[in-house]
Amino acid sequence: MSDRLDDLERRIDELRAGVRRAMRVKDTATARTLRAELRGAERTWDALVSTAPAGDPKDSDPKDSEPLPPAKRLVTVREQVHQGLLLLGACAQPRLIVAVGAAFCGGTLRSNQLTSLRRDEERSFKSSPYGRPYYLCAALTDRLSPARGLLAASTWPQARRMVGPLSPRVDFLTCAIAVAEQVGDALIEPGGARLLARMARNIPGAIDGDLGPPDPARVIEAARAELAVHVERDTQDRAELAERATTQLGDTARLFGAATLSTVAKKRITG
Structure with missing residues (x-):
């Protein structure tokens, strides 16, 4: 699971960089294609994260036993x-x-x-x-x-x-x-x-x-x-x-x- 997420995150970074390069040279067709692929990759990443089983031993790490940081304060x-x-x-x-x-x-x-x-x-x-x-x-x-x-x-x-x-x-x-x-x-x-x-x-x-x-x-x-x-x-x-x-x-x-x-x-x- 973690290897798949790492690969997706690298691909997402590459796609975002590609979109920016295409925008700089006003290559709107390429930018549109890359943005569509980017949205698909982000949806896949979200789906993997949301379905990851809690406490999966494959993804365990010694630091998981450390106290969790305080929850991020909700913005009103x-x-x-x-x-x-x-x-x-x-x-x-x-x-x-x-x-x-x-x-x-x-x-x-x-x-x-x-x-x-x-x-x-x-x-x-x-x-x-x-x-x-x-x-x-x-x-x-x-x-x-x-x-x-x-x-x-x-x-x-x-x-x-x-x-x-x-x-x-x-x-x-x-x-x-x-x-x-x-x-x-x-x-x-x-x-x-x-x-x-x-x-x-x-x-x-x-x-x-x-x-x-x-x-x-x-x-x-x-x-x-x-x-x-x-x-x-x-x-x-x-x-x-x-x-x-x-x-x-x-x-x-x-x-x-x-x-x-x-x-x-x-x-x-x-x-």
């Missing part, structure tokens, strides 16, 4: 969301955070797990302000109210957590660059390549019509070119909004947004 939903936001470096919607977690962080998030997360964070902050190293908070609109469906990290500067007219596009391009950098730096994984392909389709010049995975370097170049057009104005808009938020809002509202008139009315009706 909150921590997985935080990891995704830090990787992206910009305000993001839950579905993008979930996709990034699955592609690069080994995450197991589902979108419905994020539904009440921001409200839970706000309640925690109100009960014990700044009791945690970070909070998962809201991006704020020009009305200083929470932007629908956009999460941010409390440790970011206030300006980065504001949403001006150009901010959705700027944040999308920023996230695309971050994803492309991860795909370029890490071993090519199907989830990361698929996510980058979806994002690249919305960036002019990022793909050349090829059916294969996009070139991360090309995506970065195209995203930065468009970002240069918008970033100065967006930075100015965000700075102005951040100044308003800092001077007009209290600690809680700066993180989670000011209540809108509709929210106040709803509370009065339900109260």
